[in-house]
Amino acid sequence: MIRHLLRAFGVYALYEALLLRGVSKREPPRHIAVILDGNRRWAKQNGLSIEEGYRMGAKRVEELLRWCLELGVNTVTLYVLSLENMIRRPKEEVETIYKVLVESTERFLLDEEVRSKGVRVKVIGRNWVLPEEVASALERLERETSHNSNHFLILAVAYGGRDEIIQAVRRVAHDVSRGELSLEDVNEDVFSRYLFTGELPFPEPDLVIRTSGEERISNFLLWQIAYSELIFLDVYWPEFRRIDLLRAIRTYQARSRRFGA
DSSP states (O other), X not given: OHHHHHXXXXXXXXXXXXXXXXHHTXXXXXXXXXXXXXXXXXXXXTTOOHHHHHHXXXXXHHHHHHHHHHHTOOEEEEEEEEHHHHXXXXXXXXXXXXXXXXXXXXXXXXXXXXXXXXXXXXXXXXXXXXXXXXXXXXXXXXXXXXXXXXXXXXXXXXXXXXXXXXXXXXXXXXXXXXXXXXXXXXXHHHHHTTSTTTTSSSOSOSEEEEOTTOOOOOSOSTTTTTTOEEEEOSSOGGGOOHXXXXXXXXXXXXXOOOTTO
C-alpha cells in the first residue's frame, strides 16, 4: 500500500532521478551478475501460478538488461537454472522454466534495442543435459549474436560452480597430457582461461546481486566472484525495480575494493 502511494505521488520517480544522477557521476561496474531468486515465493504471495511468477521474472530480466545497457555496463550474467534445481525442484516447475526460457529467447532475438547495442549471448553450463528444444533455442541465441562484441549477456543454465571448476581441471589435464600445456605454466591466469567465462573481456563480476533476502552464493561462479562485491536485497526477483539496481550500484561505487588485501 505504501509503495503504491509513494508511486502515485511521484516520490519514486524523484528518488530514481536522484539516484541516477549520483550513479552516473562515477564508473559503473563493468560486469554485474545476478542470482534471480524469489519467483515462486512472489507468485505464491500474490496468489498467482508458478508459471505467472516465472513469466514476470522473465519480463524483469528484459528490463534489467535495458537498464544495464543504458548505464554502460559491459557484461551481465544471470543465474537462470542451477544443476541442483534441475534435480530437486518439482518436474512441473522445471518444465515451466524451460517453457519461459524458450519464449524469452525468441523475444530477445527480435529486440531491436538489443540488436542495435551489439549484445552477444553466451550460455554456460551443461547444455547437453537440457531438453532438445531448450538446448536448440539457446544454441540459436548464441549463434545469431556471435558476431556482436559491444556487450555480453551470460546465461547460466544447468550450471554449477563446482562443476565448472571440475570441467576446467579436466581440460587442463587433457592439454597437459597432450603436451599442449606445461604443468609448470599453470597459474591463476592460465586456469581462468579454461573456465566457461575465459573468453570474456571482463570474466569476473565486479558486483553480484542476489534477490529474495537469501544471503548465500548457491554454487554460482565460485572462482570468478572471489573478489566481487556482494549485495543481498530483500525483494523478490519479479518485483525488482530500477531503483533497486541503482541503489546496488551506488553501494558498490561507495565501497573500497580490496581484492583480498
